[in-house]
Amino acid sequence: MQSVRVIPCLDVDDGRVVKGVRFVDLFDAGDPVELATRYDEQGADELVFLDITASSDRRATMVDVVERTAEAVFIPLTVGGGVRAVGDARRLLRAGADKVGVNTAAVDRPALVAEIAEEFGRQCVVVAIDARRCSSEGAPPRWEVFTHGGRTATGLDVLAWAEQCVALGAGELLVTSMDRDGTRDGFDLELMAAISKRCDVPLVASGGVGSLAHLVEGATVGGVDAVLAASIFHLGEFTVAEAKAALAAAGVTVRPA
Amino acid sequence: MIAVLDYGIGNLRSAEKALCWLGADAKLVTDPGEAARSDGLVLPGVGAFGPAARALRERGLDEVVEEAASTGVPLLGICVGFQLLFEGSDEDPGEPGLGLLPGRVRPLPAGVKKPQMQWNQLHRPDGMASASGLWGEIPEASWVYFVHSFAPEITEDTVMTCEYGGPVAAAAERGSLWGTQFHPEKSGRVGLAILANFVRHVESHRRP
Numbered sequence: 001m002q003s004v005r006v007i008p009c010l011d012v013d014d015g016r017v018v019k020g021v022r023f024v025d026l027f028d029a030g031d032p033v034e035l036a037t038r039y040d041e042q043g044a045d046e047l048v049f050l051d052i053t054a055s056s057d058r059r060a061t062m063v064d065v066v067e068r069t070a071e072a073v074f075i076p077l078t079v080g081g082g083v084r085a086v087g088d089a090r091r092l093l094r095a096g097a098d099k100v101g102v103n104t105a106a107v108d109r110p111a112l113v114a115e116i117a118e119e120f121g122r123q124c125v126v127v128a129i130d131a132r133r134c135s136s137e138g139a140p141p142r143w144e145v146f147t148h149g150g151r152t153a154t155g156l157d158v159l160a161w162a163e164q165c166v167a168l169g170a171g172e173l174l175v176t177s178m179d180r181d182g183t184r185d186g187f188d189l190e191l192m193a194a195i196s197k198r199c200d201v202p203l204v205a206s207g208g209v210g211s212l213a214h215l216v217e218g219a220t221v222g223g224v225d226a227v228l229a230a231s232i233f234h235l236g237e238f239t240v241a242e243a244k245a246a247l248a249a250a251g252v253t254v255r256p257a
Numbered sequence: 258m259i260a261v262l263d264y265g266i267g268n269l270r271s272a273e274k275a276l277c278w279l280g281a282d283a284k285l286v287t288d289p290g291e292a293a294r295s296d297g298l299v300l301p302g303v304g305a306f307g308p309a310a311r312a313l314r315e316r317g318l319d320e321v322v323e324e325a326a327s328t329g330v331p332l333l334g335i336c337v338g339f340q341l342l343f344e345g346s347d348e349d350p351g352e353p354g355l356g357l358l359p360g361r362v363r364p365l366p367a368g369v370k371k372p373q374m375q376w377n378q379l380h381r382p383d384g385m386a387s388a389s390g391l392w393g394e395i396p397e398a399s400w401v402y403f404v405h406s407f408a409p410e411i412t413e414d415t416v417m418t419c420e421y422g423g424p425v426a427a428a429a430e431r432g433s434l435w436g437t438q439f440h441p442e443k444s445g446r447v448g449l450a451i452l453a454n455f456v457r458h459v460e461s462h463r464r465p
Contacts, residue, residue: 001420003375040445045376045402071274076402076443096270098404098443120266121304123372123404171372202374225375255376255400 003253004219005045005226006243007204008233010035012081014053015061019182019231029234033068039233040073042240043257047073048174048204048228050101050128051081052149059088063095070096080128080174089116093124101174103128104147107154107161110168117169126204127165128174131158131191141190150178158191159198166199173199174228177207182231184210192222204228212238212246219252259459260286260295262321262338264302264312272301272335275442275449281456289317297459298325301442302337306362306407307349309337319355326357329433331459333391336405339429339436343409358431360410366422371406377419377439379427382411391435391454392416392428401427401437401444408438433462 010017010032017029029035036047049069051062059082066079079092080101089100106113106127117125130150135142143158162173175195177188185208192205202225205218209229218227232238241257248254261273263285276283276299283299286292300322302309313319322342325332334342343354346362354362365371378398403419409426411418417428419439428437435455441448 001377002369003377005375070270071278074271074275074278074442074449075445076404076440094270096274098271123303123374123406172374200370202370202372225370 001253002225003255004224004247005204006043006215006240006247006254007046007048007226007228008035008039008044008240009048009050009206009228009230011050011052011230012062012065014058015065017234018052019234032065033072035234036069036073039240040075043244043255044075044240045255046076046078046226048078048080048101051079053082063091066092066095066097078126078174080126085112086115086119089120089124093120099124099126099172101126101128103130104152106165107145107147107156110164113165113168113170117171122169122171125170126172126174127170128176129158129162129165130176130178131188132178133188133191141194143191146178159194162195162199166201170201172202172204174204174206180208181206183208184231186210186214187218187222187227189217189222192218192224196223202226212243215243216247216250216252219247220250258295259283259297259299259456260292261299261301262292262313262318263287264309264316264318266302266304266309266312266337269301271440271442272299275452276456279449279453279456281459287316289321292318292321293324295330296463297331297455298322298333300332300334300338300341302335302341303404304337305348306337306340306346306354307352310341310349310352310354313341322355323357326432326434329462331433331455331462332435333455334434334436335442336438336440339438340407340409342434342436346407348407357434358409358412358414358429358436360412360414362407362409364407365405365425369422373403373405373421373425376400376402376444377421377427379417379419379439381416382418382424391430391451391458393454395447395451399447401439401441401447403427403439405438
């Protein structure tokens with residue numbers, strides 16, 4: 001049986017949860033450990049922490065956040081942001097993360113994906129891909145990979161890069177549509193379906209959730225294995241339990257909250 | 258004391274932290290002598306079978322596990338730590354397992370995504386080994402978290418299965434040896450209840 005996971009995503013800046021719209025305009029959304037505990041109680045299947053701290057000398061803050069979370073919350077935890085070497089992955093895993101997310105550093109040096117997979121197993125490696133639609137209207141859809149928090153175009157085709165990541169050892173893909181992120185217009189379903197069809201590792205959809213119907217579409221139309229959302233949960237509009245109830249009502253198998 | 262065997266493979270803190278959260282006296286142990294004096298052992302593990310089996314042997318912890326099995330010290334293997342208790346794995350045919358449980362570790366059935374990285378439901382198959390204290394009060398169809406591409410064969414020691422392209426062994430038991438293919442330390446309330454049962458069992462079988 002395949003079930004769909006519901007994953008709240010916490011963007012963490014210097015030890016605080018923040019949320020931006022279209023990768024900018026950050027606002028404070030609370031203490032990460034407190035939020036993680038609340039989402040666990042609501043029935044979250046997993047948590048993603050994304051460290052968006054700009055200065056690398058504050059990375060130790062994130063390790064502390066991961067440690068404190070792992071002492072209180074007993075569901076899977078993925079941590080991404082600033083993972084540039086096997087040592088960074090090891091530090092986060094030792095602190096209590098179950099998986100590490102790599103993004104920019106994997107594009108800069110794809111061997112990093114293989115190195116982390118080799119050392120800790122591929123189930124530990126999540127490749128996060130920030131995708132922006134680059135085809136003109138009416139043309140067959142194409143998406144380009146962006147890095148550095150969405151600021152840098154790479155020229156890479158998203159589908160080709162996703163396949164390469166799986167070949168290198170990615171155990172999961174976390175794909176964010178930059179066109180949709182923060183817009184509340186729903187996932188880029190075409191993007192998710194295209195990747196889901198091409199890659200046989202679990203796919204987490206991210207970017208654009210504004211309603212519970214969007215989560216349902218992600219699973220039923222996008223064919224993804226997990227749906228990730230941030231602001232609908234952080235702002236208290238919906239609980240994780242409500243999200244799961246909506247999925248179940250639509251016939252999607254979920255672990256009940 | 259419960260020794261969580263630390264042989265350098267993956268996230269070992271989770272099991273330790275979950276046991277400590279339950280109030281158990283648990284710690285990560287690298288020294289075989291110290292592990293041999295513990296009241297109970299947890300053998301965690303993620304990643305591939307071969308490197309895990311080699312790492313366990315290089316640190317001399319394989320003998321601690323074998324000794325525990327022969328003297329009846331409670332032992333819980335988790336994920337790859339569970340798989341190591343079997344005779345071997347198709348993942349790394351050249352590297353033998355500990356052979357404490359009969360059977361081999363096989364790939365998950367064809368036609369499903371690998372790894373299975375999700376929550377799935379536990380079932381207690383009819384006619385299989387009766388569920389002992391470790392699984393007590395764990396209701397049929399409870400949800401737990403799996404991350405794996407291989408699983409042990411279903412044998413007479415299997416006490417729980419899940420459905421993933423067919424029935425897959427989720428937990429086994431033989432004497433004082435227990436194992437879960439899923440991660441109890443990452444399975445929320447259900448997982449903590451299983452670990453609490455293990456802690457209680459260890460405490461009632463403490464060395465004099």
